Amino acid sequence: MSETGIGASVRRTEDNRFLQGRGNFTDDINRPGQAYAYFVRSPHAHARIRGIDAAAAQACKGVVAILTGQDLEADGVGGVPCGFAPDGGPIKEPPYPALAKDRVRFVGDRVAAVIAETREAAKDAAEAMSIDYEALGAVVTLADAPKEGAPQLHDDAPGNLCFEWEIGDKDATEQAFAAAHKVVALDLVNSRLIPNAIEPRAALGEFDPGTGNYTLHTTSQNPHVVRLLMGAFVLQIPEHKLRVVSPDVGGGFGSKIPHYAEEVVVTWAAKKVGRPVKWAAERSESFLADTHGRDHVSRAELALDANGIFLALRVKTTANLGAYLSTFAPLIPTYLYGTLLGGAYRTPAIHCQVRAVFTNTAPLDALRGAGRPEATYLLERLVDVAAAETGIDRVELRRRNFIPSDAFPYQTPVALQYDSGNYASTLDKALALADAAGAEARKASAEKAGKLRGVGYSTYVECCSLAPSNIAGAIGARAGLYEAAEVRVHPTGSVTVFTGSHSHGQGHETTFAQVVAERLGVAFENVEVVHGDTDRVPFGMGTYGSRSLAVGGSAVAKAIDKIIDKGKNIAAHTLEAAEADIAFADGTFSVAGTDKELTIGEIALSAYVPHNYPLETLEPGLDESAFYDPVNFTFPFGCHICEVEIDPETGTVDIVGYTAVDDVGRIVNPMIVEGQVQGGIVHGVGQALYENCVYDPSTGQLITGSFNDYCLPRAQNLPAIQTGTQETLCPHNPLGAKGCGEAGTIASTAAVMNAVVDALAPLGIRHIEMPATPEKVWRAIRDARAA
Amino acid sequence: MPAVSMTVNGKTVSGDVEARTLLVQFLRENLRMTGTRVGCDTAQCGACCVLIDGDSVKSCSVLALQAEGAEITTIEGLADGELHPMQDAFREHHALQCGFCTPGMVISAIDLVTRNPDPSEDQIREWLEGNLCRCTGYHNIVKAIQAAAQAMGG
Amino acid sequence: MYDFNYHRPRDLADAVRLRSAAEDGVFLAGGMTLIPTLRLRLASPSDVIDISGVDGLSDLEASAESVRVGALVRHATVAVSADVKKRIPALAALADGISDAQVRNRGTLGGSIANNDPAADYPAAILALGATVMTNKREIAADDYFTGLFDTALEADEIVTAARFPVAEAAAYAKFPNPASRYALVGVFVARIGGAVRVAVTGAGDQGVFRAPEMEKALAGNFAPDALNSVTVAADGLNSDLHAGAEYRAHLIGVMAKRAVAACA
Structure with missing residues (x-):
């Protein structure tokens, strides 16, 4: 292994700019003459707009323009489209106007945009807007949404039902339940979260009247997708006239995947007012109007035989979509959820039904893990309940039901074919690393100190590398989910890589350069990675679903293969040998059996200064692009073990130990993989113990609208995290990589909650909902003791 | 508009600002020093920390006018040829x-x-x-x- | 934030004059509460009078009898002061636990007690230690100072100049922070001075900081955590919110009080 190649913990290239305050985030960009947009947002969860009087606002100091839904309509600007409609049944797709015209459907819905000379002037004028609302009843909770007589969000979605969806063999599942030795059931809620990337969303629209070109700088995880959706479906701007740039982006976690109305408005407004228009969300707006995540209510049942072998799993879930369909909203509680209910187990029959409903709350979409944390939490909690109710040890029960390592590729009963795995191995490693054998002694000594101590396990499987385009299409995606790359070897042998993946913290500028350095035999320092600009990168589907290395990296690898092929052609010509005799290794092309060789640098120079190329068979230049479409998903897996101590007097849960052993396939940069896992874990810990999006159930007002009420995990909430890895390669992509960005989040929530319930189990507590706040835990303990 | 003057990373700077201008706005918008960032509106995230006379402070909770005469160090002022x-x-x-x-x-x-x-x-x-x-x-x-x-x- | 007129007086008289002359003036010290409030447009004063340049408000003095903390003394200063640590270590510890490091670097005693946020920490120390609040006009006894939610005995032309804390035989503060905001969900300050015991509770009361007479009585007889076993804290008049219902707060008052008493040992 070289110091900078695959497998090396190369320090990150991008850090130099971030550490010196030289990062280039959207709100850091300023354009001469720019004006600022401020969005007037609905204070009502549900209301009819009877009229908008902008006269007083128009007269405010510094106001440039006030734009409303009527202006959008007059210009023929459509609503924000949805990119996924699951197969199998009808789906209601109500329009999602960029600015509401007649009706608002959640607190934070956009009603008008005030464009002014400064941010504060725009905000001043926004307060002077007079909007006549007729408040309507709001439906907020999953329980209320389908009720007879409940307020209806959309005329064409009776019962507030967006769609019903199912997966798996219902009959086989029912039969297995009928014949089961034991059935365990669990009702559980997957709490609603607000993503809260630390960089609030921002967008800067520009229009050049000289060329007719538009430019949008935006905080997106997938600028090409924004260009496609906004250009083709909303503003009708052809691609060659619309450049979308996602510069440095300060975290995404799924919330920056969707195409948002604010992007439409600043782009459209830039032409309308003849000036660049910038918008940067305040955190309060992020809380209200970024897409939220999770929010399921489920009933889960597991059928077992007398030996604890899982026979069948039955799940009924109601999922919240919010007020409108965000870009990928219908995908999350369906194919990213129901298909993962097999987990690491051989459960032969699974049936999952999902009802997805509209409510007067912010639209939901992907949030780190997106569907897979929901599935894992449900399944891993249910397995613990099954262990408790069968008397089989939790670890043993998992082990008994694992898909054995010689069973891969493994076809699950819920559509997926797992590529490779060795689940017992990560479990064993984690048990050793966490000193699980010592847990009982630690519990006993905690008891002496008056504390309740518990340990929780989560043996997860996730599905990454979204997505084989044929499968994506078959299940309802309106686009393929391949990735594009271009590798340009410059005349002196340095390399620029253009990737459709987008880094918003993942470190692609380093990792992808390592792949190139290794495969092309060039110096790491001589590789530059470009991403996030539709004018520079040929195409891209972006970064989400832990797909960058497995799909985007594979596209780079494929382009490199083409570079090598072309290099062989050049070498054959230059060295006067047959192309079949040219070998390439470590950056050098050589003729087999001779000492004739040329370095990649020499080949590159030759490619750009050719004098006698046989032009029918050899073009000048050394620049190749590739589109890589995965043949299957990838399936990382692992085992997380969490230990908690609970202070029974206050109900406070402290995480006192956390161990994660993950297998994410080939690891290019171990330092970065560890960092991704650590960050992911803490995101999942947040859901388990701290984070909670709460709307007033009757008025639909967001109660957790700032960091004063929405609790993000802080450094003091956590101990040091122990991580371990193993590498079971993905057999079907060129890098063997599986993906690591979401593993921590997918695994950790269940591990923490299982530990909390384990600590409380001696009191007879069977389950507790998230987040396990001090008050909730204290009440559970008090009620259990009273019982 | 009121005038303000302070030292930022060793250089004296001054400007005319609305009284309501926050120090972080002064840094980012008047001085175009965008390394100091705004991540929340309730003084909790800490993305806007700068040193004022050596003490770390959230520049989103300080008026530019309050920093009159102060010595400010931002992220841009730490490296001296080499990283701090x-x-x-x-x-x-x-x-x-x-x-x-x-x-x-x-x-x-x-x-x-x-x-x-x-x-x-x-x-x-x-x-x-x-x-x-x-x-x-x-x-x-x-x-x-x-x-x-x-x-x-x- | 709405715009306003900004003033930076050099002396107390000027500060008071400016406030009196203003249509709706407000004093600014560290700004750790005021500026976030203004940012969220929750207040719209016509004039902001920055008293941080006023002389004579930044002294910290300690003797065997008392600790006098000037209104502009920052939490970070109190937290590390050797004098405070020697005379009233509980006060230094309380200051060290206010919000975060950056807030402690700016926030002041005067700002905290003039604002009287129902979840602030300093009011508990003032009330439990029976401190004297000193202003440009008079001295106010702790028991007369806090008059309700965000309300104090201060008059419009009155500025806190310092607080004088008597040195206690024993004192401790136990705080259960709101996990999100880090303000006190419940904070209990217990002090024994001259044989008398005072207990003040912050974070919990719907009218702000308050004393707990039954606890004081129980502890006067027996200054030990177990003495509180017989005291039931009622949930009436306690705050109830997303993070803690009144019943839970009532329970926490008992737990924190015991921990504070235990810490006095």
């Missing part, structure tokens, strides 16, 4: 991912190590109460600060 030891430790220990909270995190950490040259892991975690990071899980930030404290002579 705290910056270097953050890089070495992979204590940043998206980089958005990083300037505030580095400034806050420098203040800690100035006050407490050899902080324990717990002391570091407590100190970071006012700095939110969504990417790293804090693990590597804590490691980096410990290493920087050693490098800075703790």
Whole structure:
């Protein structure tokens, strides 16, 4: 292994700019003459707009323009489209106007945009807007949404039902339940979260009247997708006239995947007012109007035989979509959820039904893990309940039901074919690393100190590398989910890589350069990675679903293969040998059996200064692009073990130990993989113990609208995290990589909650909902003791 | 509009501002020094930390006018040809991912190590109460600060 | 934030004159509460009078009898002061636990007690230690100072100049922070001075900081955690919110009080 190649913990290239305050985030960009947009947002969860009087606002100091839904309509600007409609049944797709015209459907819905000379002037004028609302009843909770007589969000979605969806063999599942030795059931809620990337969303629209070109700088995880959706479906701007740039982006976690109305408005407004228009969300707006995540209510049942072998799993879930369909909203509680209910187990029959409903709350979409944390939490909690109710040890029960390592590729009963795995191995490693054998002694000594101590396990499987385009299409995606790359070897042998993946913290500028350095035999320092600009990168589907290395990296690898092929052609010509005799290794092309060789640098120079190329068979230049479409998903897996101590007097849960052993396939940069896992874990810990999006159930007002009420995990909430890895390669992509960005989040929530319930189990507590706040835990303990 | 004058990273700067202008707005919009960032509107995330006369402070909660005559150090003022030891430790220990909270995190950490040259892991975690990071899980930030404290002579 | 007129007086008289002359003036010290409030447009003063340059408000003095903390003394200063740590270590510890490091670097005693946020920490120390609040006009006894939610005995032309805390035989503060905001969900300050015991509770009361007479009585007889076993804290008049219902707060008052008493040992 070289110091900078695959497998090396190369320090990150991008850090130099971030550490010196030289990062280039959207709100850091300023354009001469720019004006600022401020969005007037609905204070009502549900209301009819009877009229908008902008006269007083128009007269405010510094106001440039006030734009409303009527202006959008007059210009023929459509609503924000949805990119996924699951197969199998009808789906209601109500329009999602960029600015509401007649009706608002959640607190934070956009009603008008005030464009002014400064941010504060725009905000001043926004307060002077007079909007006549007729408040309507709001439906907020999953329980209320389908009720007879409940307020209806959309005329064409009776019962507030967006769609019903199912997966798996219902009959086989029912039969297995009928014949089961034991059935365990669990009702559980997957709490609603607000993503809260630390960089609030921002967008800067520009229009050049000289060329007719538009430019949008935006905080997106997938600028090409924004260009496609906004250009083709909303503003009708052809691609060659619309450049979308996602510069440095300060975290995404799924919330920056969707195409948002604010992007439409600043782009459209830039032409309308003849000036660049910038918008940067305040955190309060992020809380209200970024897409939220999770929010399921489920009933889960597991059928077992007398030996604890899982026979069948039955799940009924109601999922919240919010007020409108965000870009990928219908995908999350369906194919990213129901298909993962097999987990690491051989459960032969699974049936999952999902009802997805509209409510007067912010639209939901992907949030780190997106569907897979929901599935894992449900399944891993249910397995613990099954262990408790069968008397089989939790670890043993998992082990008994694992898909054995010689069973891969493994076809699950819920559509997926797992590529490779060795689940017992990560479990064993984690048990050793966490000193699980010592847990009982630690519990006993905690008891002496008056504390309740518990340990929780989560043996997860996730599905990454979204997505084989044929499968994506078959299940309802309106686009393929391949990735594009271009590798340009410059005349002196340095390399620029253009990737459709987008880094918003993942470190692609380093990792992808390592792949190139290794495969092309060039110096790491001589590789530059470009991403996030539709004018520079040929195409891209972006970064989400832990797909960058497995799909985007594979596209780079494929382009490199083409570079090598072309290099062989050049070498054959230059060295006067047959192309079949040219070998390439470590950056050098050589003729087999001779000492004739040329370095990649020499080949590159030759490619750009050719004098006698046989032009029918050899073009000048050394620049190749590739589109890589995965043949299957990838399936990382692992085992997380969490230990908690609970202070029974206050109900406070402290995480006192956390161990994660993950297998994410080939690891290019171990330092970065560890960092991704650590960050992911803490995101999942947040859901388990701290984070909670709460709307007033009757008025639909967001109660957790700032960091004063929405609790993000802080450094003091956590101990040091122990991580371990193993590498079971993905057999079907060129890098063997599986993906690591979401593993921590997918695994950790269940591990923490299982530990909390384990600590409380001696009191007879069977389950507790998230987040396990001090008050909730204290009440559970008090009620259990009273019982 | 009122005038304000202060020293930022060793250079005297001045400008006319509305009284309501925050120090962070003055830095970002008047001086176009965008390394100091705004991540919340309730003074909690810490992305906007700068040193005012050596103390770490959230520049989103200070008026530009309050900084009249003060010595301000921002993230842009730390490296002197080479990275500051705290910056270097953050890089070495992979204590940043998206980089958005990083300037505030580095400034806050420098203040800690100035006050407490050899902080324990717990002391570091407590100190970071006012700095939110969504990417790293804090693990590597804590490691980096410990290493920087050693490098800075703790 | 709405715009306003900004003033930076050099002396107390000027500060008071400016406030009196203003249509709706407000004093600004560290700004750790005021500026976030203004940012969220929750207040719209016509004039902001920055008293941080006023002389004579930044002294910290300690004797065997008392600790006098000037209004502009920052939490970070109190937290590390050797004098405070020697005379009233509980006060230094309380200051060290206020919000986060950056807030402690700016926030002041005067700002905290003039604002009287129902979840602030300093009011508990003032009330439990029976401190004297000193202003440009008079001295106010702790028991007369806090008059309700965000309300104090201060008059419009009155500025806190210092607080004088008597040195206690024993004192401790136990705080259960709101996990999100880090303000006190419940904070209990217990002090024994001259044989008398005073207990003040912050974070919990719907009218702000208050004393707990039954606890004081129980502890006067027996200054030990177990003495509180017989005291039931009622949930009436306690705050109830997302993070803690009144019943839970009532329970926490008992737990924190015991921990504070235990810490006095």
